[in-house]
Amino acid sequence: MYTLLAVGLENALFWYLIPLIVGVSLVYGGTRHEALPEILKQSFKSLIWMFSFLLIIFVIVSFASWWT
Amino acid sequence: MAVTYIEQEGNEPLEIELREPHVAALLAWLVPGAGHLYQRRYAKGALFMICILSIFIYGLALGGGRCVYASTGQDFRWQYFFQIGAGAVTFPALVQNAVTKDGSDPFFVLCERYPGKDQLPHALKDKEFEIIGPDDAYEGPTYKDGFMAPPPGPLSQDSEGLDVLAMWHRDMKQMFDVGTLFTIVAGLLNMLVVYDAYAGPMIISPSEKKRREKVLAKSNREADDKSEDASNE
Numbered sequence: 001m002y003t004l005l006a007v008g009l010e011n012a013l014f015w016y017l018i019p020l021i022v023g024v025s026l027v028y029g030g031t032r033h034e035a036l037p038e039i040l041k042q043s044f045k046s047l048i049w050m051f052s053f054l055l056i057i058f059v060i061v062s063f064a065s066w067w068t
Numbered sequence: 069m070a071v072t073y074i075e076q077e078g079n080e081p082l083e084i085e086l087r088e089p090h091v092a093a094l095l096a097w098l099v100p101g102a103g104h105l106y107q108r109r110y111a112k113g114a115l116f117m118i119c120i121l122s123i124f125i126y127g128l129a130l131g132g133g134r135c136v137y138a139s140t141g142q143d144f145r146w147q148y149f150f151q152i153g154a155g156a157v158t159f160p161a162l163v164q165n166a167v168t169k170d171g172s173d174p175f176f177v178l179c180e181r182y183p184g185k186d187q188l189p190h191a192l193k194d195k196e197f198e199i200i201g202p203d204d205a206y207e208g209p210t211y212k213d214g215f216m217a218p219p220p221g222p223l224s225q226d227s228e229g230l231d232v233l234a235m236w237h238r239d240m241k242q243m244f245d246v247g248t249l250f251t252i253v254a255g256l257l258n259m260l261v262v263y264d265a266y267a268g269p270m271i272i273s274p275s276e277k278k279r280r281e282k283v284l285a286k287s288n289r290e291a292d293d294k295s296e297d298a299s300n301e
Contacts, residue, residue, distance in 0.1 A: 016246055019126065020253060023119045030119075031260045034082055034269050036111050 021050050082271065084109075089266045096265035098155045100124075100258045103265030116261045124154045124254035128216075131247025132240050133178060138165040139218040143233060147248055153255030164217035174214025181211045181220075181232065 029043030086092065087107045096103025101117030104110070128136055138161040139145040152158045164174050211220040211232055219232035237244050264270070 013242060013246065016130075016250075020123065020250060023123045024253065024257065026115060026119050027257045027260065030112050030115050030269075031264045032270055034084060034109075034112070034271075036115075039112070039115070 017054065021047060021054075025050065082269075084268050086266075086268055093262050093266040096262045097153070097258065100155060100254075100261055103262070107265065112264075116258075120154060120254050120258050120261065121157070123250055123257070124157055127247045127250025127254065129247070130243045130250060132236070132244070133215045134213060134217075134219075134236055134240075135244055135247035136216050136251050137161045137218045140165075141169075141218070142223050143219060145218070147252055150252040151255045153258045154251065155258060158216075158251075158255070161216040164214055168214065168217055168220065173212050174217035174220075176215035176217075178213045178215055181213070181235070 025043040025047040026039070028046050029039045029041075032042050033039045085107065092103035092107050094103070095106050096116075099117070100120035101113040101115070104113030104116060107113075136148070136151050136158055137145055138148045148158070148161060151161075160175075168174050213220065213232070213236075219236065221232050223231050223233055240247075
């Protein structure tokens with residue numbers, strides 16, 4: 001499992017997610033609020049939510065591939 | 069000038085001047101963020117412009133300038149219908165599609181491909197097709213990759229034909245698909261921005277919040293009742 005994690009972190013494809021998630025969070029936050037502080041607050045919430053969701057999927061898939 | 073009031077948490081409803089919503093929506097589609105700048109919502113306009121154009125341009129760069137193209141022929145490019153949501157930045161693809169439809173060379177040629185030993189068309193093999201520069205002395209027919217142009221030449225499902233699209237995937241590996249994903253996401257995000265320019269932000273109103281809370285409370289009560297019944301049995 002640690003090997004898989006290391007491979008996942010070394011694989012550049014994983015890092016391309018970060019700018020995409022940040023951009024999506026900011027635009028989504030911008031379409032839910034009008035004032036900038038509220039937009040940033042909403043964006044941070046969305047960022048955490050999306051990152052957690054992807055992390056959970058990553059852990060499940062990693063565990064499944066380690067198990068089989 | 070249309071003034072829109074949107075319910076929000078607290079006493080005062082949010083008051084937004086949505087100047088010419090139809091024009092703003094059109095501008096927002098053509099250039100991400102431009103609709104908001106037109107409505108003098110400068111902070112949001114700048115935010116949308118920076119985020120969406122950055123995602124789009126970054127994706128296009130990852131895809132080698134080739135992952136955004138329009139094609140309705142053999143290679144039906146359905147992804148373009150989402151990418152076009154990003155507006156005018158995708159229009160060169162329409163021009164390139166129109167130019168190359170009859171087999172002509174595209175504008176802004178990125179590279180030229182030719183068969184190394186044999187004549188076109190030939191089997192897709194690693195060593196047989198090469199990218200050549202303008203100094204190479206080759207007189208035969210070539211295929212030219214263009215910026216935002218569809219893959220030149222026929223696409224073959226078998227190993228005996230030329231397939232430039234397959235060569236793009238081989239050359240760029242997964243980056244072609246990553247670039248396609250980025251540009252699709254940029255197009256879809258801009259659809260949200262167009263709606264925001266037309267109708268204002270999608271704030272959950274207090275009445276909608278109350279309705280959702282009621283639905284949630286009802287489903288919780290039902291779940292509690294069921295668990296009580298189960299424990300009694």
